[in-house]
Amino acid sequence: MRQQAILLVAVIFAVALSPAMAGPPSSRRPDAYRVVQVFPHDPGAFTQGLVYVDGHLYESTGLNGRSSLRLVDLQTGRVLQRHDLPGEYFGEGLTDWGNDLVQLTWKTGTAFIYDRFTFAVRRTLHYPEEGWGLTHDGKNLILSDGSSVLHFLDPDTFREVRRISVKDDQGRPLLNLNELEYVRGEIYANVWQTNWIVRISPRTGRVLGWIDLSGIMDKSQLTDPDAVLNGIAYDARWDRLFVTGKLWPKLFEIKVTSAAKEPAAGEKALVTQARRRGILYWCLTQRYAKLRLATQTG
Numbered sequence: 001m002r003q004q005a006i007l008l009v010a011v012i013f014a015v016a017l018s019p020a021m022a023g024p025p026s027s028r029r030p031d032a033y034r035v036v037q038v039f040p041h042d043p044g045a046f047t048q049g050l051v052y053v054d055g056h057l058y059e060s061t062g063l064n065g066r067s068s069l070r071l072v073d074l075q076t077g078r079v080l081q082r083h084d085l086p087g088e089y090f091g092e093g094l095t096d097w098g099n100d101l102v103q104l105t106w107k108t109g110t111a112f113i114y115d116r117f118t119f120a121v122r123r124t125l126h127y128p129e130e131g132w133g134l135t136h137d138g139k140n141l142i143l144s145d146g147s148s149v150l151h152f153l154d155p156d157t158f159r160e161v162r163r164i165s166v167k168d169d170q171g172r173p174l175l176n177l178n179e180l181e182y183v184r185g186e187i188y189a190n191v192w193q194t195n196w197i198v199r200i201s202p203r204t205g206r207v208l209g210w211i212d213l214s215g216i217m218d219k220s221q222l223t224d225p226d227a228v229l230n231g232i233a234y235d236a237r238w239d240r241l242f243v244t245g246k247l248w249p250k251l252f253e254i255k256v257t258s259a260a261k262e263p264a265a266g267e268k269a270l271v272t273q274a275r276r277r278g279i280l281y282w283c284l285t286q287r288y289a290k291l292r293l294a295t296q297t298g
Ligand SMILES: [Ca+2]
Pocket: 049, 050, 051, 094, 134, 135, 179, 180, 181, 231, 232, 233
């Protein structure tokens, strides 16, 4: 009997702590969105990083021997400027920092710092994790490593300043956080091998909402199993959000039109609790009124 009880507790713990990959990343309804414009995108670009700065679209591509840093013409998808990485490097996340661009590599622990205009390598920095996605909040660089952890780094040294663990609303770690973008005070992250972008609180790591982009790209145009959603860029000046995928022939400007209306499970419980309290308060006031009436008439 005791063994059964221990087993039951172990199962409950295992379920509670299991990574959130089986279902959607939140019990909330996904945010609604609409496609504003569709642009061409190089179907040979294994997109690992995407960033829009001062009217310029920059892209980092991966795979050994095919990794590059690119300046891309948004309207035509044409590559206007390109720097190829040596074959031992697998390009990953990309962000701007002042007049620089910072590009991660996957397993080599090397970040390349480029002059944003000439693509000349100014210096290299090193980090202990795998490099997946990269963005910044104006103060720190924010790095994903394929786990549920986001690392906040000193942009000059890559020293870790703090970290957050991203959890779904069941408290389970949300793994495979990939390409990142800092958008109006939130971190947007692609979840690798899904059609989801999650919106994360930079302070707590809580998932604030999510966008389900299933169906945005006609999958009949994709042949490679690695051709998954990956690439978020934000034009802060004109409030435009761009998304694409690895080897996708299209890049989309989308507008997230509404946050989920459906309250989360926790919020539902609060509403129910408030309603119960309201009913209890109403009953007590009715009872009090009757007692007063009885006292006065008696
Ligand atoms: Ca990005």
